[in-house]
Amino acid sequence: MVEYIIIGISNNPAFSFMDEVKSILPLHSVFSGGKRHYELVKGYLPEGHVWIDIIGDMGRLIERYREFNQTVVVFASGDPLFYGIANTIMRLDTSAVMKVYPHFNSLQVLCHRCNIAYQHICNTSVHGRGWDELDIALISGYSLIGVLTDGVKTPSAIAERMLEYGFDNYSVIVGEALEGIDERISYLSLEEVGSSFNALNCVLLVRTVLKPKAFGIHDTAFAGLENRPNMITKMSVRLLSLSQLDLHNRTSFWDIGFCTGSVSIEAKKQFPALQVTAFEKRPECSQLFDINTRKHSTPGISKVMGDIFLQELKGQADAIFIGGHGNRLTELIALVDSHLNIKGRLVINAVKEESKEQFITGIQQLNYHLLDPITLRVDEHNPITILTAEKL
Incomplete structure (x- = not known):
């Protein structure tokens, strides 16, 4: 049985951990995360620590964690329970004991930047997966839809698909490199969405017009x-x-x-x-x-x-x-x-x-x-x- 401490972090190089997390880090020696995460947190880690990169085969990653007879501290972007590594660990290691310290997820941060209340948001992800979640949200007609993107299902690809299927009653907000030094937020119509965005981006779809939905199509x-x-x-x-x-x-x-x-x-x-x-x-x-x-x-x-x-x-x-x-x-x-x-x-x-x-x-x-x-x-x-x- 592996014990995990999973810590959500900001994309801001000047971020600071809460005091509780700062007190935890010196007590452990095995840490893991993406290469980008390591650059952000290495200054907080104790000497002689072991770092395990999160790349590729997740099943092999869990096996690697199990090789250590001690707690593994994992760093993740934003909220590890929001389409994140915590979910993957729970799925692949059902006996895992876990403590999570979350940060805001990227869609929350984008809503904060735009002063958008998000209690009714429909969160979706097309990151490394199909269009299903976004399709369901669009057909359902949610007033606010958050989308986690990837290198293929980009803001441009999302806008193109929406126009193809007649979902022209939404405007688009693209958040790039949120909390980082290159942060940028763009307010666009579907037709205005271009193809050049920072790889770290997420999208808000804001409904502009409510289309009527009939029970039965003539x-x-x-x-x-x-x-x-x-x-x-x-x-x-x-x-x-x-x-x-x-x-x-x-x-x-x-x-x-x-x-x-x-x-x-x-x-x-x-x-x-x-x-x-x-x-x-x-x-x-x-x-x-x-x-x-x-x-x-x-x-x-x-x-x-x-x-x-x-x-x-x-x-x-x-x-x-x-x-x-x-x-x-x-x-x-x-x-x-x-x-x-x-x-x-x-x-x-x-x-x-x-x-x-x-x-x-x-x-x-x-x-x-x-x-x-x-x-x-x-x-x-x-x-x-x-x-x-x-x-x-």
Whole structure:
């Protein structure tokens, strides 16, 4: 078992530790942090100390810490519990005993500099990870969003993505080298965000206009297949189908045969944290999907093109909507069954009696419970039966 003391520090070369921390440092001999941290703290460390650089393989780093039969003092920027090294240590060394002395994190410092109250901020990070957290915050429409960036997902890349998906109702504040001698703060529109920033930067997104959010997107708001305007799951049917999928209790959703993407887009709009994967084999639907996801500001949906029967399916789903099956419905149910979690739901909108029979046959061959079917008719279209099965 390793004992850790984790100390958050400022980026200011003239910073000073609190008295309690100053009294702790001479009592220990093993210290760790980034190369930049060492330059800031080495004057406080006792003679003969050991320094372990934090670089690369974190698992190997934990093993290195364990080689010492004594407390390891780790230095980190800002708050070690805010997307920081303390979280990594707790994840990789579950028996660790830890004492944390935090400093302000960079987003807090930027709010302080700008006199922005941050009790309602939505903190996100794209540093060394995907866009998921930022996408969720943007779709949710938070009034203040903090973003930790990296060398690829820069302020410029963030602004470009936001404009691409229609999130033009935010202004941008970029904080560079905060608390350091090169500190700079820029107030920008999305269009004004350039590409030249100090590598140590973070971003605040400040909502300027509240965009209305509807419960249901009108069918005519989607770009559709040429000469086939009815090839879309109608709004009333779409919303009822999503209700049957019970998505507020799910984390992962598959939309098979997405066509225009209306079901996936509606699901993502209503449940921004939902992991949505959309499948389609018709090549002409790929561009429609891109057009519609951008038009309706729904980044983060995974698009999979090609025949699903030829795909190497990965991962698990909590809910699956079957929008198309190529007359192989029973086979499709058998195919996706191993990827649907227990208590997961399977939903189809059936127009033909044959589809109803195949769906029921498919679930009877497996371990499912059929919920009460719901039949409705939209305008002059044929009646549609929404069939829902729950995996036992």
